[in-house]
């Protein structure tokens with residue numbers, strides 16, 4: 235039985251005052267509830283330290299939004315897996331569609347990032363998902379298959395065991411248009427079938443596949459009821475404690 239994971243991707247949002255308010259709000263809400271999910275927040279790098287102390291005695295885990303694909307060296311402005319590990323970070327998003335678009339991340343780089351994270355015992359949340367014209371042309375399964383094969387099929391099984399996959403149709407990210415429960419479920423089932431074909435059924439049954447793309451307090455419950463949806467990667471609705479808490483509470 236896979237435990238659900240609700241991960242907040244704050245992207246380039248929040249400041250330290252907002253973070254203090256968020257933390258006290260979410261902690262007081264969580265105090266009186268027993269969430270049926272693992273909880274993760276991925277803030278901008280510079281706020282990891284602040285959140286680390288605010289969440290020190292809570293069950294909220296922290297992740298990064300990106301990592302460099304090299305071990306160390308002359309890469310101005312970059313952050314290594316060893317640095318994340320030094321900050322006791324246990325999770326990192328890899329291959330978000332915004333980074334693929336604006337930073338032109340290649341499959342080779344994404345595989346290297348995952349290898350760097352594995353060397354530091356950090357769990358990657360690997361993102362995949364098609365763009366609107368690809369879905370409209372009926373190519374969405376093929377596109378997602380290529381993204382997964384191009385990055386994850388290069389990995390040995392022990393690395394694959396540490397991966398969480400996030401299916402995020404690009405047309406649903408930040409648009410307010412969510413994939414329907416059935417659209418999301420059929421893609422998640424397809425991804426699980428691909429993983430099973432390559433790594434076997436046990437790994438495929440254990441791997442968590444999150445849905446991302448305009449998840450809100452209103453649609454989370456139904457999405458999370460689908461058999462192959464193991465939680466969410468939440469952008470906009472993770473910035474406010476009230477909506478993020480409601481999404482966490484949607485996990486049954």
Ligand code: PGA
Nearest residue numbers: 407408447448468469470
């Ligand atoms: P959204 O973002 O929830 O604001 O659509 C999700 C994501 O990009 O991870």
